Amino acid sequence: MDAVEITSQLDAAAEEYAFPDLNNGYYYAVDARLHAYRDARRWALIVEAVGYSPRAGNLTDVLHVFGNCLTSGEPGSENADFLDRIDNWDEIEDIDAPETYRGTSIMIRGRRIEVPAEHGDELIDVFRRLVPEHRELLLADETELRRRIPADLPEIMRLDQWHHPDGERPSESTTFRQLADVLTTGDTGLYAPDAPPNTHWSRWPESGTL
Numbered sequence: 001m002d003a004v005e006i007t008s009q010l011d012a013a014a015e016e017y018a019f020p021d022l023n024n025g026y027y028y029a030v031d032a033r034l035h036a037y038r039d040a041r042r043w044a045l046i047v048e049a050v051g052y053s054p055r056a057g058n059l060t061d062v063l064h065v066f067g068n069c070l071t072s073g074e075p076g077s078e079n080a081d082f083l084d085r086i087d088n089w090d091e092i093e094d095i096d097a098p099e100t101y102r103g104t105s106i107m108i109r110g111r112r113i114e115v116p117a118e119h120g121d122e123l124i125d126v127f128r129r130l131v132p133e134h135r136e137l138l139l140a141d142e143t144e145l146r147r148r149i150p151a152d153l154p155e156i157m158r159l160d161q162w163h164h165p166d167g168e169r170p171s172e173s174t175t176f177r178q179l180a181d182v183l184t185t186g187d188t189g190l191y192a193p194d195a196p197p198n199t200h201w202s203r204w205p206e207s208g209t210l
Contacts, residue, residue, distance in 0.1 A: 001043055001068055003180035009066055009075055010045075010170035010180075018076025020047045020064045022164055022199065027051030028124040028208030029201040030059065031131050032164070033139050036157040036183055037149060042069040043183040044149040050085075050138050051207065052124050054099050058084040059127050061140055065148045072148050080147065085109060085138055093123065101126045108137045124208065128201060157188055161197035 013019040022029050031050040037043065044067030052059050063081040065073070086092065087107040094102045103119035105112045106126075113134055117126040130138065163175045170176040174194055181190040201207070 001041070001184060003177070003184045005068070006043060006045075006066075006180040006183055007171035007176060009068075010176060013064075013066065013076050014165075014169055016076065018064070019170060020049045020062070020164070022049060022204045023166065023206045024049075024051065025206060025208065025210030026055065027053050027060070027062075028127075029204045030124075030127050031135055031138055031201070032161075032199045034157075034159040034162060034179075035145060035155055036159075036179060037067070037153045037155050038183045038186055039154060042150065042153055043067055044069060044153060045179065045183065046140075046145060046149070048139055052127050054123075054208075056084075057089055057093070059086050059138070060084050061138060063140060063144070067149060069150055069153065070148050071150060083140065083144060094119070099123050106130075108134065111137060113137075156186065157182060157191065161199045163193055163195040163198050166198070 010019060022032065029051055033048045035046040047064040048061055049064065050059065050061045061083040062077055063083065064077050065081060066075045085108050087110065091104050092102055092106055094100045099122065101117055101119060101121045101123055105114050113130065115126055115129060117129060165173040165176065178191045182188055
């Protein structure tokens, strides 16, 4: 494997709209995380993008899965990579005022969460308030992450923030060129970002606007 193989797969996914777009007009950006896995022969990269889709009616963690060792499916996201997080959606959205909060507690993956929010608050604001304390409930657990990659493939890097491409191809992004070098060599020191992170939801104002 080499870096060109990796960035070429990411570029191909971007051309098919299968690479994560944090400005996705159908999802309000909430949170993100990146995972890199490798050994001497295999590599995998998973980018999580948590967002709120009013059309889908849930807060969803979308896993974008890439690699040369996928155990099922193709690079990008398939239906089972869309992980809805809220169990009691019908209780939290005000039916008379769509996309606003009814004021009840939120059930996330079987756990009831009290949110510092009031009836009538915008749902996207409510969900973003979950992140500081409850982000691990929103992001993928190990079972979810390993669904399409080998269980024995070591994770060598996890990023909670990075500089994500905004319009350019992954191969034109310093972040993903460096990550490709890390995946090729195993040397995590090759990841040396030269731009500030931009994965916080506030940096993607066009997300969810369609």
